[in-house]
Amino acid sequence: MEPLESPVPFIAILVPFCAAALILLSYRRRRLIEAYSLLASILTFALVLILLPRVMEGSEVTWSVLKLLPGANLGLHVDAFGLIFALTSSSLWIVSSLYSIGYMNAHDGHNLARFYAAFAIAIASALAVAMAANLFTLFIFYEILTISTYPLVVHEGTEEAMRAGRKYLAYLLTAGVFLLLSLLFTQHLAGGNEFTSGGILAGHATDFIVRILFLTFLIGFAKAAWMPLHSWLPTAMVAPTPVSALLHAVAVVKAGAFGMMRVICYIFGLELASAAGLNMALILIASVTILVSSFFALAQDNLKRRLAYSTIGQLSYILLGVALLTPQGIAGALLHIPFHAYMKITLFFTAGCILVSTGLENISEMKGIGRRMPLTMGAFTLGAIGVCGFPPLCGFFSKLLLAEGSVEAGAIPVLLVLLSSSVLNAAYFFPIIRTAFLDDPAEELRGRKEAPVLVLIPSLATALLSLLMGLYPAFPFLELATMAVRALAGGP
Amino acid sequence: MIWEFNFAMFIFLVICAIAAITVKNLLSAVVILSAYSLIMAVLWAEMNAVDVGFTEAAVGAGITTVLFIAAISRTTRRSRD
């Protein structure tokens, strides 16, 4: 079907930007800021939702924003592939806006205008990454994403936060330079950088150059937190919990993984990727990351850090899925973007709830917390089960597809990695649940109640959503993923 | 063009230049510089660049010297190095 020209994607990205400007201008009025933030999130989600039926019909929506430089357009193009990510981040923005309001109220937050504005810009950039029509657009917003999340990481203003911020920038700006390098080379070799299904590099470069380019791309997408370029992510956990939840579990890291998928599928092309042996390297990196990060997670006592290492492992699922280069694998990887997002955000939200109502961060101190905060820990349990990949939560489906994909590709070691990873996930999540529910509550927890409503509701909502997605995986994500894979295979 | 004359002038010029740098008394240095300019003016004239010679005489030997002296009279007379 002919692509549809429509400014809706552009407006969807513009809304958060405008919201950020409004927020900064009314920096003295707290309620107004919160209202802007919430309103913008709902509006953005609605706009993305408008796109959904069109894409489901099989049509693609494009909008050429601006011819920035010769050969480098700023353009948007929404297909099923990108819409999955766009839907995920925009829908989760609503809940995390609510959550931020509750969290910041409970924490007596400071510099709120800066916080909400940076948050909005980060979301807008993540959306733009999802809808980018070419590598250039993707790169631009990838960089803006880096910059706009920095104020969030150092939000607390402590010395530790500063150090974390510096590390964050050091990793991600360097990655940005590598991505720019890759972009420039792509431009130079292929004479363009539009995302084209089937790739644009084939026939323009030798295998050796393709491999080098793949390496620079991989370093460029260090936001995907593959090992050994992962250490910025646990460090960035000093940020306030809503930030860790949405950005470091969803938007930022997924932008990295998503970008890598885009590049492999639409710049290199699947044939070239398998011909040059790129998938083997990626499978190796992803497998190692999955296993090693799980062991790291086992060793963490700080809940947010444990979740961060878990995120690192789960992200590599996505890389692994795309590296299989089979339809099922790619579909699984695509599905894992929203599914993991819903589950992981639940976990982070609940970690924040615990922090808000008890001030605890370490797992060893959370003895019996489940009895005091049953709803919170119930949500946590759901999320944890999902991440481990057990039915009926949504995590099960993405892992199932990934496993099918690995069988399809004949990569049995990958299957083993996936299975052992599930076991390891269970190994680091179940002790928490056991401590929370079965141990006797500690003295200092006496009298503590549930978290404030504003932070509790989003946590429950995302937990329920991940359950619902597990029960009805088809709509819309599975369908979108299937469509995306079909489009990649060259079909209608 | 009398090359012997030019040569002599040139020697003087070099002597003046060196002297202007080496002399400790700034006032003397200024005077030597003014002599330098005058020789230079003569040399310019000798090279058929009368206009330049004229300027050199008026500016280099004339007004600059006065300005230097006025400046020195406001500061110390001896160079410190």
Add this chain to the structure above:
Amino acid sequence: MREDVVIRTVCRAMIPFIQLFALYVILHGSSSAGGGFQGGVIFASAFILYVIAFGIMEVRRRMHEKVVVALSSLGLYIYAGIGILCILFGAGFLGYSAIPLPVSAAETRGLMMEFVEIGIGLTVMAVMTSIFMDISVKEGGED
């Protein structure tokens, strides 16, 4: 230098001649060696001589610093004014011959050139004098 009769008398005798010579240099700039710049410098040196002989206060009484400023601007205005006058008469900037004077084109050109030289001379004289005055005057006092 205050009460030196010899210097004063000699200067009094010399200064008019120096100024005359300066005028000569300025006005003959277009046809022989010299010109506005050199003439202006010589003119300025006449003033400086005057300062040396009679002290700065005397000079300031006769030629106030603001007059110096005005003169330096006036010189430039003469130069730019003639240039623009040429433009107004339809030629290029400083295309003298376009100015309709009741003399031949070559004469007009020479005449205008003299005016420009006078302008340059004025500016140079004024600027040189003011530099000297600035250097030789301590804050508010006499040197």
Add this chain to the structure above:
Amino acid sequence: MMEHLPVLVVIIPLIGAYTSLVGGWVDRRYAFPIAFINILTQFTAALLLTVRVMQEGVVRYNLGDWLPPWGIEYVVDRLNIYVLLILLFLSLLCCAYSKRSIGMEIEERKHTGFYTIFLLLVAGVTGITVTGDIFNLYVFLEISSLAAYTLVSSGRGGKGLVAGFNYLVMGSVSACFILLGIGHLYMLTGTLNMADLARVLPPLYTSTTLHTAFVFFIVGLSIKTALFPLHLWLPDAYTHAPSTVSALLSTVVSKMGVYATIRILFSVFTVEFVVGYFPVMEFLSWLAAIAIIAGSLLAIAQRDLKRMLAYSSVGQMGYILLGVGMVNQLAMTGGILHMLNHAVMKGCLFMVAGAFIFRTGFRRIDDLKGMGKRMPWTSAALVIGALSMIGIPPTVGFMSKWYLALGAIEAGQWVFLAVILASSLLSAVYFWRLLEYVYFREGEGGVEGGTGDVPLPMLIPMLVLAAACLLFGIFVSIPLSLIDPVAESLLGGV
């Protein structure tokens, strides 16, 4: 009047200089409005001239109705008008900025003189850009340099005086070299007209005299542009000059040196010569690459904000010269584009530094804690300027980086590519430290004295430049439409 625009843009500030002197003589307060209106008029004239250049390609003007090889010819093509617009735009903003900013830094009785010399400097740089005569170029170079020396030393306190003196000495040495170069050329060819020179030089490309002249030019111009090992005058001059002057130096004065370099390398000597007969471009690009890295490293080591910006300028000049030195279309476009971009961002940053000094008197980066809250608009301008220097899209800094990097790939110069990309990381290091202090560290106690932003005359130019950092980044096609043919015509021989 339209046909006289090339000469009018030079004459207007010249008249204005003395008018503001007379105005200041009547009343000190008149000097500023006269100067400002003057530059505004001149800018309008330049815009009109742009229209003509876009229509006619090249606008020629014979001074005093003398025909070209004998008389002085003013030639305005796209490169000229591009540089001219940059210079006048920045001069205009610096002038507006100076109204309040010089109040603290320059004694009041010198204000009239300040504007006079300011306008003389503008006249000088304008002259450089429009003239087609190489000796005339030298004269204007000297006018603007002399004005610059004076302005540097015009501030209170002795440091500016010393810095100005050092600048004077270095500048005069460079002027001597350039003059010697011109002398050699004249001796060889008997003409001073650039177009004429370009026409008669080719048969002489093997002549030793010509090579000597060329070396003189290169050395002289390198000092003027503060190319790395010859940059020593720059940090002090930029640091100790009054804030307006720092902004003016980094944007206007440095660009005129770069412009002169490009003109002489490509319009007097041609690409054919600098590549084929006297392979200096390779050497220049290496120097520029070293300048980029060294400038950035030195900037990291600085604690004084203005000094840091000064060293970063050394690096940024390297960017421009690197682009020019790689001798291909893309890199050349990048280098020339960076003239505008660097002017916009560095002007903005120096104005921000001036605003901090104006409000608090702080020069050291460590003292700027918590400024983000005390001076929100100024700090916002700082953020945009700094991001642009780092080269974050879609600011202007990214656009030049893009072109330069593509040019380096095109030329197969991997080292230069690495330098360009690494330097953006290095600038991230020193600018991010600044941002960290300004925004993310709380000031210790309330600093008494000023809170709140600087007065509007200082704030508006700053914000205009900050906006320009974004606008020229997003609508980069506007400057590119001027530059693309320039890069092509400069490289015509290859």
